[in-house]
Structure formats: structure tokens, C-alpha cells
Amino acid sequence: MNDLLSLFILRSTGTNVNTNTNTTATDTDNDKISPHQQQQHSQQLVVDTSSSWDYLSLRDLYQLKCVSKATYESLEWVEYNRCRDGKDYLVPFPGYPGVLSTPSDVKFGAGLFPHQLSSLRAMHRAENHNTHFGALRGGILGDAPGLGKTITMLSLIANTAGCKPQTPKEFYDDASIAEHWKLMRTNPVFRVEILKALQPFRNNGYILQNTYDEMAIYVSPPYTDDRFPTLGSFEQYVHTTMRNRASQAQLDLFRRNVMAFKAGLDKRNRRFFNNDKGKRMLFERNLIPCSSTVVIVPDALLEHWADQIRRHVNLGVFVDPNYFDRNKYNNFHSYNGNGNGEGAGGGEVRSEERPKNGVVYIDGVGDLSTARFPLNHQQIPLPSSYDLMSYTIVVVPFSRIRQHYVAMQKRRREEETMATYRASEDASAHYNSPLLQLRWFRIVVDEGHEVGEHAAGSDVTKFINQMGAERRWVMSGTPTTGDEDSPKFTAKGLDQLQRLLLFLRRETYGTTISQFDGKNNSSWSDTALREGNKWTAKSAWDKHVKKPFLNKQEDGRKELYRVLDEVMIMHKKEDLSLPKPIFKQSQIDILVPPDIQSAIIDIVHSTAESDTITDALRKIGIAHHEQRLRPALTEGGSILFDALIDEYLRTDGFQALVDEGQANFIIDVIRKEQLALEDRGGAIIGSVNAPITAATQLEFCSKNWVDRRPFKAVVYSNSHKYLLSVAEYLYAAFDNENIAEMIEGKIEQMSYELGRFRHNFKEGKDCPICGGWNEFTGKKLASCNNRLVEVFYDGKTFLIEPERIKRAVGPAEFRSLGDRMQKIMYGSPVEMDRLDGAPLSKYNVSHLHWRVGDVLCIDTRDPHPLLRKRWSEEQWAKYGSVRCMELAAEYAFEGQDNYFGPLPVDETEVIVRLTKWQPCGRFHSRPRWDARRCKNIGWYTGPNLQDVEMREQREDTFLLLLDARLSHGLDLSFVTHMFLLEPIDDAALLEQVTSRAHRLGCTGPVTIDTLNVWHEMDSTTKGVAKKLSSSVQDETKKRTSTSVCEHCYRSFETLELAEAHELTCERNPDGNAKVDPFHLSSVYRDIRPPAPMLVGGPSDDGDKGVIQLDGVS
């Protein structure tokens, strides 16, 4: 402890650390901090981080080795990261332990970027500027998309790991509580209260009941002897008694009950709690304080967070050596403190279940140290609040929040309808989200603009606003959403900002009354939400900010700027020298089918009766729109021609051609790019098996830079339907393993698919019996699922892999079999149309067309060029094949037993009869007792799937099909190409999409290729169109010449227009733009990035200045 104190003294001496400090340090070894102890130490310490002097420069820290042995050794455990530009920065104590220090990070020389360090200092200030209870501690981390907000936030979390939210002095009046406890010790009336606290242990099975009864008698007041002098001693006694008998959940509930009880003993002036802050305090003091940060993320980002933490945080630094998972494993000691050091590609032995280390919990996945990648998300409930609070980081997706909100609403309605049901009676037992039982150290909402988006508040927002926490952060590169050019943008944006302030609980513009009544802490009141100070805060905002700002009054702008400058920390992308994206406008000409063209011309030239017209319309596929076309039909000429073309272009028939054309274009580009990459020497894949991302070494494009990034393409569309249709063609051109999909919104599916795309591998097991691959998708791999086929030949019934089936025997071949029929006794040919038009050689592709008795031609070579050599009969005898054959004979080969033994012949073409098929594991089942049939079944004693290790199988997944709705916030910095299936004219949206790949960590330019479609016609039709001076066929409407502004992503019709615009573009740092000061974006623009922590830089009292961003050049 002394050494820590000396460290604090060092901090206050600022940058002048020297050996003199030696005198303040005592050389005791017993107080040094190991990383394991660090967490507990910091929990015990009241670390006063309220002032700005708690910075040391890196150089100071390195010099500390001369201070004292113990301090030096302590500091060895505290990790500091150099900024990647190598300059000396000030770092808040205790630095960012664990972040960017995984083996691969160290190997690639990772470090924070200067702008991240400056954000971190500003965030540290925002959390410690005001530290009294209820103060705004947090804000909006608004760095532009792609500037590494995740790593910044993880660094902040690491910085405070182990700290607990402070308990304000007024939280409990200990003297009053002690006094009341003294009174109640001798008062039999309090018996009821005590028993109520014990309620969770009641009626819970025979063994528990005895213990409970004994205990209940012992702890019932009045106490005539000296037992339980304090409330704490009572709680301790019950806890010790029940610890090994009751479940964790029961213990949790008991502790909550004691808290409620304690609150009841605190009889202070009600007036003290009668204001906003008091009410919230009343509510929050019944929550369990914990040192965890909960990160709430859109579903699509769960994988991203898990991946970033695993990749860039050395979890070993945070491990609590006392932690072990009580429920399942006790193998903590096998954990070597190496955190997630296995990286993605380690070849080390893995078991299916790894030890938990209790540092990061990913909802739906579990302890991160046991997680597998690609992430296997499962439908598992969130653990109890007590399990959650032992983690440093808990990551929860929006869908979970929504689910809990709905569950609680439902619960509330039930309680309301059951008038007789008294919630208080059973309050502790009913469902309450564990997320609401904790007073979190910090809440972080990623893509937090969601919180401000809906006026009425989405389910997610309503829930999040209830959660108790000391510090609150919104992460969003776009805190206000919408089209900047829209006239309503500013008004809407101001409303959104106010709702963010509400979440942050900023004084005046965002304070809200607690939605909980202090007494009945489990009741959930929406009425309180609708009424109360939420509206006071809103009207204050409207009065002092929104109205004056919209009225273009300077006061409003000043106030808005003041508030935003206080809560927002932002860097803009313009400041970083990222490789610029390359915008391409590709033209895909789709030929309108000639018969459609002539049908259109026929109608235009026709003077015929209406039923011939209907016929022609039917040919085009637009007969059902005849009514709509009526006016054009009467008009004739170019109007009719244009209308017909227009109608046709909207048909499913034409869309199918478009999908095919776009798919072919994409396939073409991919093949060309892959060849070109081979010519450049092939892709360089990082040793960690995955593409280089955000925090690894940047090799920015210099003149002689050779682009050897692995080719990774995204096909992006806002239409689910088109995406699926294009996908069909892509699947036909490439293998399934080449393509990942984020089309459906299921979280487990998304995480898994994104992981495949990112990592290029999948995990699974090879069956030791048949050699077949069994993919791991989250379910335990117990039994081989590969289908084996049982066939009959020459008196023998044996198993083959479906791959050995060369073809099914059709009627003609069947007739010519002659003598060979004798070997299979009987059987029937396979009709030529059995396989839905596919040739009989495709028989093995799907078992759906198989029938018992089919005659097949198979290849029985062993060894087979592609398949595993069979085990010998001797080997099989050891594993029980004799017993297998007994069982098979017993059922006349109609049962499930058989074995994958040697083949009876060794020929390339053998005619056999199909007798049955089933998964390999069922043929080879373990001997066991079947209670239903009262007999022994199964026989196989050799190794099966459970006995082999999981392994990785490389996959080349270079294509991701991405639905626009799921793309928000994704880190696709390793992507080299994006294909947009439809043009994006909304500049903000285009920036969003581009930022998926164009972001910190991208190691080269990303090509954004917009696939514009044009309908092409024959020259005769074109001639007709020209004669009619049709506008539909006006070639100048082709979009190939469209150009995008590099700064603001607005689209222009020609390159010239775009260039002209760029000169006055508001976001062009070298331009001469005229800016409207009363547009919200201009206020954002005025907010300066926070100053860097560079030693000798601007003074440390929160000055903001221009930040140097040379770290990335």
C-alpha cells in the first residue's frame, strides 16, 4: 500500500520525478501489486481521480525504476502503451493495462493513435471533472466512423478496471441504521421483517427446509443474548450458513432483501429524498454496486466487440486469482495468465470446453475465454446479477434489452390484472432483469444515436434509461441522424441531442426523475416516465437552446455549443490521412429480350383491335397493367413507347435479368482481381490467420506499395430480395465456402457468418470412423452426422461413403446388366426423371431422391484417391464388430447396426443394391442398456467423435452478402471491394457505408463500385425510339459519368460538377465554403478535438487545440 501511496505522491509532483522520491517510498515487498491483485487493490483504494494532476509521462514512468524495488516491481505489472508515433505522452494512472498487448499486437508493434490518446484524456476528464453523486460523468464519444472508438473505449475501461462506483456519504445513514437495529434486536415485532428477508430459502426442498427451519428459529428476534450486534453480523451469519446449500440466485435474492431491509431502517427525513437526485439515490442504493462496465451494442456488432476484445485486450491482466467458476470447472490453475494469447491460428491442443477466466462476458456466448471463433451464439439466458458483477466487461446486444423490457412489461400487466396479487409479498421472487439489479460502474451504448432516434423512446431506450450506473457513455460517429440537406435536419437533430442528454442525465437538460418508487424497488412505472421532470428537462432545452437556435439567435447557438463542447468528444475523419476510397460507377447493360422489343414495337405501330393488344401486352408480361396503360395506348407515339418500356423495366422478368447481369459483373471483377493479385505475388495473410485490422501496423500506400491484401468483397443492397436473387448466381459460380451472408437478422447467424468472412476458417472435427467432417456450430459434437450408405453385393452388406456412388443405374443400363444381377439378387432401376432433371450421375448429391432397392454403380477401390483407407477386420474385431454382426443378424440387417469395415471387392465399377442409409454415428453406436426394450443395444467400443480434438479448417471466404439494415457500425476495414447493387444518392448514407471499410486500420484504398444498370436495345428498336424521340432511351441518362465528392460524399452528375463543388465543399479543409452558422452541422464543426497529452504540449487544464495526426502517415 505504501508504494501505491508513493506513486500518488509521484503523480502530484508532475513531470519532475527523480531519485529523491526514494525517501517517500518504503521498501516493503508485501504490498506490491501483481496484475492479479491489482483489481482487488483498486477496489479497496479510494482512488481520488478528481483532479487533473494524476498524469505521468511515459518517460517519468520508465524512470520510476530507481524509486524503490517494490514500486519498480509494481510498475512492471502496470502496463503502459507507447503511442504508435513514439512520442512521449501523459498517461492517466494506471494507464491502459492489457490493451493492445496481446501477442499479435506486440508482434505488430501496436499502440494507440495520438487522436485516441487525446480522446482518452478528454474522457478521463469527463468522468472525473465532477464526482459528486448524480453528476454527469461521461458523455458522447463522437469520433467519426472508423476512427477506432471501440479500442478507445476499451482503453478507458482498462484504465478503471476494478474501480467501484462511489457510495456517497448520504447513501446510508449508518448511525441511524445501527440505532434502529439495536431497537429491533429486542423487539419481537421485527420477526416478520427478518423472515421476509429469509424468504428465498423457504420451501426449497427437504434438505434446505431443515436448515432453514433451524436457522429461522435462531435468527428470530428478540435476541436475549449477544447474538447479532449489527445488521452486518446477521447477514454474515445467514450467508455462511446457506452458502453451500442454497443456489447463487437464492443468495442474491437474500442479499437484495437485506439491502431493502437496511433501507427501511434508515429513517431519515423524507424531504431529503424528495427531489430528483434524492429519489434516484433512494432507488440506486438498493442496487448492488459493481465494478463492471456493461456495453450495450446493436446485434450486428456483438461479434465485432467480442473479436476486438479477444484480439486486442490481454485478459490475463485482469484475472482475479480467486475467481473460478463454481458451477462447472475448477481448473483455474491450468490457465496460465496468458489471456487470449492463443490468437486465431494457434495449433495448440484445444478441448471443447476451456476454463473461464471471469473477465469478459459476452451475452449468448458466455465467458469470452471459452468462446470460439467464428462466434457461436446460442440462446442462453443471461446469468444472475451476481455472476455478471464478477466480470470486468459485460457485452449485451439490443435484442436482449428488448426481450427483458418486453418481459417486464408483460409481468407488470399481469400484476395489474391480478388485483389480489401483492407484488410486495413475493417481490424478490418474481422476474427482474439482472441488468437492473446492479449499479454498474459504467454503461456504454454503442451506436448510441439509437437512444435519441425515437421521440417516444424505443423499448431499448426505455430500458437503458432505467439502468443504474455511475458513468454513462454514448458511442456514435453520427449522434444525430438524417439527411443534412433536409430543412428539418437541425430541428430533428436538436430533439435527438436532448434525448441523449436524458440518457446521460445531464443537469438541467437531461435530468429525469427515477422511474422507481423508493419503497417498492421492483415496481416498474411507465407513468412516472411519461410525467415528471423528463418534460421539465425538455422544455428547458426547447426554451434555452432549440427555439433560439432555430430562430437564429446567437444566445441559442452559444448555449448549444457550450453543452455540446462539454459532453462531446469528437475527431473528424478529414483530419486523418487514411487512404482515400476509390469510387467507381460501373455500367451494366442489360439487353431487353428481342421478342419483348418487337412486341413493344408491334403495339406502338399497331392499329389493331384491343384483344391483339392484350395479347402483345401479355407477351411483355404487363397485361395486368392494361388499365393503367390505357391513356398511353390512346395517345400512342413516344408516350406509348416510353410507357411500355417503363412498365417492362419494372417486371420481375426484367429484374431477374438485372440480377443475373449484376451477378455476372461481380463474378467477372472478382476473377480478374484474383488473377491480378496472383500476378502481384499473391495475398499476404497475417500470421494471426486474419486480415490486419485496426490496431496493427499500418503500411499506407506509398508509391512503391504493392497491394497484396487478401481480396475481400462485400455485395451491399438495401433490398433483401435482390440480394438473395443475386446470391443465387454467385453460389453457382463459387463454392459455398467462398460466401458469407448477413442477410437475415438472427444474431447467432450474423456473428457466425461475419466471423467466417473475417477469419477464413471454420472449426469442427474429423470423424475417426469415416473421416467425414463435422462442423462445430455451437452444439456439442457427440456423434458423427455424416450419412453413410449401406449396400448389398455378393452376399455381403457393407457401408460406403456417398462419394463412392458413381451413378444410379437407369432402365437401359439395368436391362443390360445380365449376369451381374445375380450378385445383388434383386433391385430396381432408377427412373431417368427421378432427380428432377439432373443426370443419374448426380445421384449422390442429395439423399432426398434415394429409395431402398435402387441399383447403383459404385467405386470400391481401397485406397481410393480421395477417401480414407479402411481399417482392417482385425482392428474392427477389437472394436466389437463381432457383436455388431450378431446384432445385425438378429434383425436380418433391418436394424441400425453395421460397421465401416473393409470393402469386399476392389474395383472401379461395382453394381450394388441400396439397402439403407443413416448417419455414421447411428451405425456405430456405443453399447448401452435400452430400458424401453429391456436389452443391450449398440456395440462400438473404438474411438468416436467425442475422442478427437477440434481442428480448424481453412476456408476461403472472400464474399460477404450484406443487407443494408445490418451493416451499421460494422468494422470491415479488411475489405478491398464493395459492390453497391443500387446507387446511393444520400451522402450521409454513402459515407456510412463507405466507412465500414474506409476506416482506421484499412491498409489500402477500398473500391466502392456502384453497379448502375442500363437497358440496352437492338439497333432497330433504337431507330424506332429515335424517330419517336423517346426519352426512356436517352443515352445521356446513363450514370457512368456520375462523380462523388471526396469530402462530403455527395453525388454529382458529372466529374466537372463534382470538382466545382469540391472547391466550396464545407468539409474540404482547403475549400472556401460559406457555412450557415445555424445549421447543426456547423456547431459540430466548431467543436475542436481535445488536446493531445503530449509532454510540453498545451497546458493541462482542458484546453482544446489542434491535434497532430501524423501518427498514421
Ligand SMILES: [Zn+2]
Ligand atoms: Zn463418421
Ligand SMILES: [Zn+2]
Ligand atoms: Zn463535398
